[in-house]
Amino acid sequence: MRLSSSVEWWDESKLRVLVLSSLSLQYFLAVFAFGRRFSVPSWYRLLIWLSYLGSDALAIYALATLFNRRNNQQCNSAPGSRDIEVLWAPILLIHLGGQPFITAYNVEDNELWSRHIVTTISQVTVAVYVFWKSWSSSAEKSLLAAAVLLFILGSAKCVEKILAFKGASFNSLASHSEPAQSKRTTTRDREKELEEYVQQARDSIKASHPPLVDDSMEQLILPDKLFVDSAYPYSDRVTSLKFFFLLDDQTAYWSLKRGVSIVFNLLYTKYESTYTMLKGSMLCSICTWEITVVVSIVSISLFHYSHKNAYSRSDIVVSFVLLYGTFLLDIISTLTLLSMTGSVVKQTSDIVAQHSLIEFCVNSGICRFMKPCHSSQKPCHYSEDISSLIRRYVLRGWKEFITDAESYRKFNDVRGQWTLERKQCDERLGWSLERPFDESVLLWHIATDFCFHQKDTPRSNQCANRCREISNYMMHLLFVNPEMLMAGSRRNLFRTACDQLNEILACDAYSNKTELTQKLIDKLKSKEGSKETFIHDAWQLAEGLMDIHDETNMWEVIQGVWLEMLCFSASRCRGYLHAKSLGAGVEYLTFVWLLLAYAGMETLPERLQRTYMTRLSQEKKQQLENRGEETRKEPSSQNQAIEQVLKEEGNVADPASSEVIGLHSQEETVTAASASNDEGTAPVLDEIIVVVH
Structure with a gap:
């Protein structure tokens, strides 16, 4: 008897429990999802993850329950209660639009934006179908008007969510970078540009200026391109470098926190439209907020003036909780958004993980x-103290080590050698x-x-x-x-x-x-x-x-x-890995990576796209031809002959050259053997010396 009464109560109250639980999850995400950018316990992050997944699942389950209730002819609720329950369908659609501070849980979610389009279309279709099939012709027109307005709001929020996913995808971020130059450039041209950049950077660092204040942080480059492994123009990097080294240590560290916070908002929240040029997402965000305020107030007013005597008291209370709760949820999100704008540098963690x-x-x-x-x-x-040490190390490198493009690259390749050389410990x-x-x-x-x-x-x-x-x-x-x-x-x-x-x-x-x-x-x-x-x-x-x-x-x-x-x-470290780590609490390595970018160091794309010169100077070619006969007679001395020529030119500077020399020796032996077997063949190119720039 007790079991049957419990089942009967659940059948009657299941929908109310589901819609109120959906609203509760939205509040949980609105209040606590913001903290996931910090280093939080694993159980906290697990709760955020479960709420993020469960919020959509719960809203969809509530819609399915609402659809099934229309076939229940033996409902014990008061007459007309089914009409007021159908009003909950567009509110559930609003919940499916998500909260502005957690559009994506992982960076991979943004790449699935096309899948979210199909999901959103199916969700809106189900909500509209449930509303159309369940709404009775005898229902009040005021409730119908309120439901239509709420459907507009819910649909706008779902579209905004899709645009946020698409705008934060790596393809979209990369496509909004500056267009590539169509001008043909040679290796020497790019080398000249790098030389000019190095000299301009050194000149700006040597110039003495008093430390600047927080306003100079606006002169720093926005780091969104870095996370998609795109390089900035040298002119922008010189400006950023100049202002970064004019900041005091504390302000410079705040600029790093600001940059990391901006990219976190860009990738994981709807807050990204404040910083990007994605006009569609920005326009949708502004329109959605205005629609939310107007539609919520009008819908609440229409419900207040409707004849509620025909509905059960429980359904009326639940409806008021849903309407006022959803409206208050948007107000809380807006106020939090405004407070974030003024305290953006305080939104990232200051810890450095330790493992011994x-x-x-x-x-x-x-x-x-x-x-x-x-x-x-x-x-x-002590992340601020370590960041200050790194900043002084890079500044010292600009002043004492870097003099040209070659030393600039070499400085970016050291991993302890410079310190050992300066301290005369390299031999030991x-x-x-x-x-x-x-x-x-x-x-x-x-x-x-x-x-x-x-x-x-x-x-x-x-x-x-x-x-x-x-x-x-x-x-x-x-x-x-x-x-x-x-x-x-x-x-x-x-x-x-x-x-x-x-x-x-x-x-x-x-x-x-x-x-x-x-x-x-x-x-x-x-x-x-x-x-x-x-x-x-x-x-x-x-x-x-x-x-x-x-x-x-x-x-x-x-x-x-x-x-x-x-x-x-x-x-x-690739920009994608830095972006991925932001969703798990921000690795300190990302701060270091951003600091190096602000300080004008070589980026990963530049390092991977270093060009190679394959042309020989006429003088070097003549020297190789003069020694060619001797090296053909003694193939084992090939490496020494070529290395001697390169040393005379001053181009043997790194191990990469030695690897290329070894390759030449093998190719020359094969060429000489081929020539001895067939003297009538056309002459072939004996050597190509590759010099890394």
């Missing part, structure tokens, strides 16, 4: 199968930077911890603290986001090093990180179990660092190498 190999091993003694998505350390909150420590980048990061991470504990460095040492924070962040990237650290980075290096560490320690007991590190150092000093492992290589690196007698100088070396590695990693 040694501390992970300590924790894995308690929980062996620790999930890789969890950091073993609390994040630090340079080997650690010749390994694959992910291995170099691992070695320097472990060596940094060794130096900190072996030297008994006080925690008040700010330089040492920044070194460890950057070190732990780079290890976080290797373990959690290896694709952002560097293409091809191997996450299993972390686990391999951890297994090697446990093997060295054997069954020794330890209770904390300091004790583990000290036991490990003692075993490494005693050469116990000595063999080639990451741990032993890291200890060799740490010994080389500790041979620097001045501890302050040692930490300056470590800090310089970590800054170069951090910049090296950021500049080689």
Whole structure:
């Protein structure tokens, strides 16, 4: 008996529960979805994700329930209640239009905008069909007018959502970039443009100006093109660089937060139309807000003046809650939007994620199968200090290292070599930077911890603290986001090093990180179990660092190498990965990447599209011809002959040239053999020397 009464109550109240639950989810998203741009607990992000998916599913289920109720001839509700229930259909359509702060949960959602068109058409069609089939001819005209107005509002919101998806897709963002120049340019022309850019940038940096205030942030380039891997014109970059280095450290950091916040809004919210030139989306947003205010007020007024005596009290209460609740929801969203405009620099996280190999091993003694998505350390909150160090490092590079296009490219390719050369440590420590980048990061991470504990460095040492924070962040990237650290980075290096560490320690007991590190150092000093492992290589690196007698100088070396590695990693991460990370709480690497762009460094598209010169000068060609006979007789001396010619021209500057030389040797041998077999054949091109620019 009790079960049957419960089923009867659910059949009667199911639709009311569904529509009120749909409204509740919309309020939850409007209030809490804004926080997902920060570093929040995983359970918070899970709730946002479930609400984002469930809001559409719940509204569609409510529409289906409304459609099925029209066939129920034994409804226990008061006469005419079905008419007022049909008024809820356009309100559910408004809910399907979503909230302005969470149009997309993942960046991939924007790429499916064409699928959303089909989904939206089907949703609107179902809502209209339900309304048409369920509305009785005896219903009040005022309710009909209110329903029509709400249908207009719901349809406009659904169209606005589609435009937001389309406008934030990568193809749309790329298509709104400046049109490509049709002017034919040669490699020398582009090289000349780069030389001019470098000189203009150096001149603007050398010019002394007082620090500027917040207004100068408007002179910085909007970073939307960077996230689709598009390069900005040199003129815009010179202007941005000039103003960026005139800002004080705090304002410069705020400009980074502002840029990241703008792109987050562009990709994941309807707020993007404020910053882009997508006129359709902007016009739709303005019209939708005006329609919302007018239609909501008119609809509420029409419902107030309708004859509500024919309807059940429960349905009347639910209708008022839906009408006023939906109207208030739009007001809350509008006020939040206005408050965002004035506090855009406060909308991103200031934390730097941390992950330590040694501390992970300590924790894995308690929980062996620790999930890789969890950091073993609390994040630090010194992103502004680290950003200031990077800014000063780049500024020093412009003043002391970069003099022309070649040195400009070389500066963008260093990952610790410049610091070692300046500190005269390259002979002792340079080997650690010749390994694959992910291995170099691992070695320097472990060596940094060794130096900190072996030297008994006080925690008040700010330089040492920044070194460890950057070190732990780079290890976080290797373990959690290896694709952002560097293409091809191997996450299993972390686990391999951890297994090697446990093997060295054997069954020794330890209770904390300091004790583990000290036991490990003692075993490494005693050469116990000595063999080639990451741990032993890291200890060799740490010994080389500790041979620097001045501890302050040692930490300056470590800090310089970590800054170069951090910049090296950021500049080689695709814009798509930076955009994807914004939806998960913003990686600090994105701040570094944006800082390098503002500071005029080489972008990833420029690095990938470096041109190659394949033409030989007449003088060099003559030199090669004079030595051609000798090199044909002695093919083994081919490389030395060509290398000598190139050295005389001053063009052998990097390993890429040596690789090309080796290729020439093979091609020349084949050409000589072919000529000896068939002397009557036409002459062929003996050599093409490729010089990278």
